[in-house]
Amino acid sequence: ILPLIILINMGCSNFGTKKSPFTVNENRQGIELLENGHPVFFYQREPKPSGATFLFNNYLHPLYDLSGDTLTEEFPADHPHHRGIFWAWHQLYVNDRRIGDNWMMENISLDVDTLTTTRDEEQASLEVRVLWKSTLNEDPFLEEHTSIIVHPRQTDIRKIDFEISLRSLVPGLQIGGSEDVKGYGGFC
Numbered sequence: 660i661l662p663l664i665i666l667i668n669m670g671c672s673n674f675g676t677k678k679s680p681f682t683v684n685e686n687r688q689g690i691e692l693l694e695n696g697h698p699v700f701f702y703q704r705e706p707k708p709s710g711a712t713f714l715f716n717n718y719l720h721p722l723y724d725l726s727g728d729t730l731t732e733e734f735p736a737d738h739p740h741h742r743g744i745f746w747a748w749h750q751l752y753v754n755d756r757r758i759g760d761n762w763m764m765e766n767i768s769l770d771v772d773t774l775t776t777t778r779d780e781e782q783a784s785l786e787v788r789v790l791w792k793s794t795l796n797e798d799p800f801l802e803e804h805t806s807i808i809v810h811p812r813q814t815d816i817r818k819i820d821f822e823i824s825l826r827s828l829v830p831g832l833q834i835g836g837s838e839d840v841k842g843y844g845g846f847c
Contacts, residue, residue, distance in 0.1 A: 680811055681783035683776045690776060692783055694812055698723045700819075702785055702807070704771045709734040709742070717769045717789055718745035719807075725817060740764070741847070746805075746823055748844040750835030751793070753800060758793040762837075762844060766794045769803075783809045802826045821846070 681699075684691040689704035700722045706714035720743025721729040731743035740763050747762040759766035773788040785807040790799035803825050810818040823846070825834070836844030 677780035679778040679780055679783070681778040681809070683778065683783070685776075690774065690785060692776075692785070692809060694783075694809070694817075697727060699783075699809055699817070702774075702787075703742070704774060706768075709739045713740065713764045714768075715740070715742045715745075715764055717771060717787070717803075717805075718742045720744070725812060725815065744847070746846045748834045749837045750833070750844075751791075751800075752831075752833040752835075753796070753829055754831040756795075758795050758800065761791065768792045768794070770799070780811075782811070785809075796829075798828070800827070800829045800832060802828055 680695045682693045682696070684693070687705060688707070690702040692699040692702075698721070700719045703716050703718050703720060706716045708714055715734075720731045720733045722731045722744060724730050733742050735741060749760050749762045751757065751759045751761060751767070761767040761769070768791075770790045770792060771787060772790050773786075775786045777784050777786075785805075787803070787805045787807075789803040789805065791801040791803060792799050803823065805824075806820075806822040808820040808822075810820075834844075836842040
């Protein structure tokens with residue numbers, strides 16, 4: 660009787676389950692997400708040089724449209740600090756001391772501590788924990804948790820949700836946009 664019960668349970672365990680349309684390819688540089696074999700985006704985990712001066716990571720590029728064309732740019736000649744979809748701020752202070760600029764990646768490193776992906780028939784998700792560090796301090800000053808959820812393609816749209824939470828690891832942390840009337844910074 661026991662083998663029969665196991666076979667019945669094994670048969671029922673696959674009943675009603677669908678295969679995810681999403682595939683994840685991971686390499687040393689980051690994560691590529693595909694839907695039904697078509698690219699959706701690439702998450703850049705490892706620092707990548709822009710010119711000879713700065714290293715950038717923790718961003719999406721390329722991001723593809725539904726036809727497979729690239730929507731984002733990485734390090735264009737007129738803005739070598741732009742990198743696909745990214746989130747960054749010019750002003751990073753602890754108390755009144757400037758500790759860096761993660762828009763330009765001056766005195767800053769973004770250490771991707773954990774990176775996990777999940778997939779099912781309803782969505783694919785990328786969960787990232789990033790520790791922000793300054794070359795002027797030894798310990799991380801900020802912990803970032805980012806969740807990127809990709810929904811299956813519909814006829815003419817694809818929805819991607821971003822949730823980015825930042826938690827100070829030191830007292831007196833201040834974050835601000837550019838130091839001009841534009842004040843740009845944040846999700847770009």
